[in-house]
Amino acid sequence: MAQAITMPKLGQTAEESTIVKWHKTVGDKIDKGDILFEIETDKAVLEVESFFEGTLLKTFVDEGETVPVMSVVGYIGAPGETIPDAPPAAPAAPAAATAATPAATAKPESTAPAAAAPATTPQPTVSAATPAVSRPASAPATAPTPAPTVERKAISPRARALARRSAIDYRSIAGTGPGGRIVEADVRRYLSEQGYDQRPITPAALVLAIAEGIDVLSVRGSGDGGRILVTDIRRALAERPQPMNRMRSVIADRLTQSFTTTPHFYVTVDVDMTELLQLRRQLKETGKDYTVTVFIIEAVILALEAFPVVNSRYEDHTVIWNSHIHLGMATALKEGLVVPVIRDAETLNLSELQQQIVTLSTKARDGKLLPDEMSGSTFTVSNMGMLNVENFTAIINPGEGAILAVASTQPKAVVRDGKIVVRSMMKMTVSSDHRIIDGSVGARFINAVKDKLEDMELWKTLTS
């Protein structure tokens, strides 16, 4: 009997896919595992293998054509077999009859966290909402839709024990038991298809793989004849994808959002810090100990006052103005990044500012920042001066219009009055949201910061 080739459902949200290339043409002999065609989803181009052997009898979808997932795109069978002229309608609910949770159709590659759910341990959740086998598939429509979870793959205890004993991941096995349950025979067939018995493994490696849940089929053996050794399992363990912690997940989400939705542009200047550093040393000798950071931040505050649009933000074709400067200081921690916020920074004098910076930095390192002290910033300074960098660009914090990236101060040969001299130079780059800040405004703003930093009269006044 001819077997239908279906458009696989490969992505979590993919509703349809496009065949970009057929590797076989009608009449070709097909072996199991042969590449039939390539498809393009919203993320990638993927190759689709045949589950069947026989002859490609018919194709319904041409290259470049897009069809819903689970649609029949062709037939494989014996030459001369009768097959339908038209593809059957794509099933509305492609999930197995027992999976009565329509939202729970994520592809069970559970090691990748579900994007919208930054849980700390997004392992394949055994959803309590998954009904028992005997529950009718037509669950009441009024039932609350559970949060999207990774689909639970039904597998018999015996099959699971075999999979566990064999140290393989059963989630890609097709189940042929009642209700699509994976049964022992399915696992055995899979093992045989994957040539499991031809893949030698040392007993110790197998024990480790079982204990750590490593799929040995995904491990290349480095021993004689490809034997999988303990070191191979250890390597697989080291390479095993790790779900992010909550902070990292939030960072990932926020920065992706910002970087993919905000049109950034960058302007870099080189600031001569020689005199300011000199002044700082002199002040220190008189007992006034200022950090370089406080000078930079004060310079930024003064510049922002002059260019309020840099302190604003874009929202839905609107400029949102801020009457205060809440200055964020990107602070690196071991496990990520936090941005403590100096509130109403424009109201603080230099020593108050310094005091705030010290307090907030300490709290950040100790993990004691209150939520209020980490939100509401209108502009952020990211200072990597202590990390020996020539220059860098930063991604704008969501909710702000620009960010200043401060690089290291380094002795450089520069031309002054026609002579080559050595000066302490520091590069700064402002990343700006082009929707509200034009290039010239960005350039003028960053030059204003630079000018302030190089204006010794200003600093003498502010520190006196």
Added chain:
Amino acid sequence: MSPNFLSNLQPVFKPRKVSCGTIPCYGYKGTVKQELDAGVVTRGQAIDLLEDMLTIREFEEMIVKLRSDAYEPIQGFNYRGPTHVSIGQEAASVGACTGLAPLDYITSTHRGHGDSIAKGMIALRSLDTDALRQRVPESEAKTRKQLLDAALEDHIFRTIAELFGKEAGYCRGRGGGMHIADFALGHLGANAIVGGGVPIATGAAMTCRYLKNGRVTLSFAGDGAYANGIVLESLNWAAQKQFTNHLAKDDAFGLPIIFVILNNHYGMTGRADEEVLGVDPLARRAAGFADNNMHAETVNGMDVLAVRDAIHRASAGCRKGQGPYLIEVDTYRYYGHSLSDPRNEYRMREEEEAWRTVDPIATYSQQLLDAKILTPKTLKTLQQRVIDRNAAAARAAAAAADPDPADVIKFMYTDTCADKVPEAHAKTTLINPPPEIKRTADGMLTYRDAIKEALLEEMIRDNRVIFYGEDVADYGGAFKATKHLLETFGRQRVFNTPISEAAICSTAVGASMSGLRPVVELMYMDFALMASDAISNQAAKWHYMSGANVKIPLVIRASVGGGKGYGGQHSQTLESMFAHIPGLYVAYPSTAADAKGMLKAAIRDDNPVLFVESQLLYGEKSVVPEGDTIIPLGTADIKRAGKDLTIVTWGPAVADALKAADIIGTEMRLDVEVVDIRCLVPLDMDTILASVRKTGRCIVVSQAINIGSFTGEIASTIMAEAFDDLDAPVLRVGAKNGIAPQSHILEAAFLPTAADIVNAAKQLV
């Protein structure tokens, strides 16, 4: 020489008047002086009567005091347990037990402390030095008198220790006061089921009659029990004419049993005299069961000599084959049913005061003083000795070791069996040659003949095996499985019984306690519910409740009628109910070979076995080995080997499973293994698990309805023990969850079939 008997009853309707005779009441007029003078009792025995009554009262008052921590010797000891004290009834216990020979049997009641103490004290006094030393091997006593004192104190100690739930108690703390027993001294147990001890005593009397051992059995039971069905069944049982008439031939001998009604006038709080009974005196009960009224009389139960006299005459009569006897002992319970009963809701204070004026201890003490057998000083000394002895026993009991919690279910079963028959019982006289049991040319027998062959072989091997039930003798059983056993062994060993399923099973418990190995038949398993107390509360429990001091080697054959259109009361498959009762073995063979081998094993086993047969199978044949082939209980049998699917089943469902296995093999290409468990208890889980581990799929099948069926027990054990070996859920197939109908159309729809098993298999792949 045929033991058979063909009745030739003629219709005779000549008018006549029947007198029910007379029942003498309170006829005893003796005093201790007269009894001494007549040489009926010695001075020592006369004092012993008082000592025993004093001991009982001191014991019971200890319980009363313990309830308010007022018993000085063990102050602070927390007694938790029943408080059914017998204060006021001491003369009944002591008088009755002294009327017996020391090692005669008694059964007793929930209010049995007095009976137990009296029985033990009297029996101990009769023991020789060696026997006494065996009772108290640790004692340093030199003289017999010292040994006896030690043994008497030990008796009180073990009695109190049992009440306190101690390992050193008579029943190792498993029984308690309501189930106290000392089989070594002839005490077959107090019984907490009202009336429960009466048929057990009747069964023990059957042993005495059969073994002709000269012993008598006395059954204590209250006025309340004499309204209970099993007690009335027992009276009828004991008075059967076949024990004494021409049917018994040379063995004619009335059942040596004395039914003692301890009429204390209250069944818990129900008033015997004016409320819940309709006869006065209660001794009239006997007139309903025996033409001679069982020599019934009513005696003054507050007079130890009157009770002793009546029981003494009765036991002498029993020993001459004139039993049964029924003696009503009119007595009084000073306290309530238990100490939580304040009595004032149902009787007057004046009534109690009136009875206290005839207090058995006070009146008898006065007689001893009057007769100068005791002086006030020696009386005081005696009283003090009792107080001191009980106190010492109580202190030792309170300090004795508790049972080890790890042993909580120890003693449920014994692992012994009658693998050797004592010489005295290995000799069997056959009245006629045993019937020939014909095999087919290829060695096959019917299931029915396999049962018969097993019984024949075992009855020849061991003359303690007796067989009885309804219609089993001349008629050969309703299903002819025992035809010609009567002719072979005679009516002493094979006899018909009244239609009294409760008595059939309960008497068998008494017979097995006292030395026989009875096999009894229940014509339909449904009737096992009539006998459920006997099977569940008595047979199953006594080995454990006695702390392994008694064994119940008993086989109850019960036949399932399902599949014959007999309707709801003759078709039930009930083995699951009895598998739920710990202490019982439950076997259900599916083939003739299994039936023979397992029945032989059951008869030799020292545990009570409910042996289930199916009427659908009686005609089924299989190759049955000749001779002594035993199939140990608790061994499953793989009736068909396979690798893809296990069917666990038993009884007639095995045939359905085998049929289904063929269909599944052909239609589904699955290789089915059929495991016949053969016994529900003990269950051979190892074989089941090994099979399921191999196949990964399992269906558990029985003819029982699924609700509460043992199939669920097996399925849940498989899930717990072999979860990771399962490729599919364990399914069950049974009858529809309903009542067996008569209509054959409906019954076919009711019972499980091979097709049902095939359908279940389809759900698994």
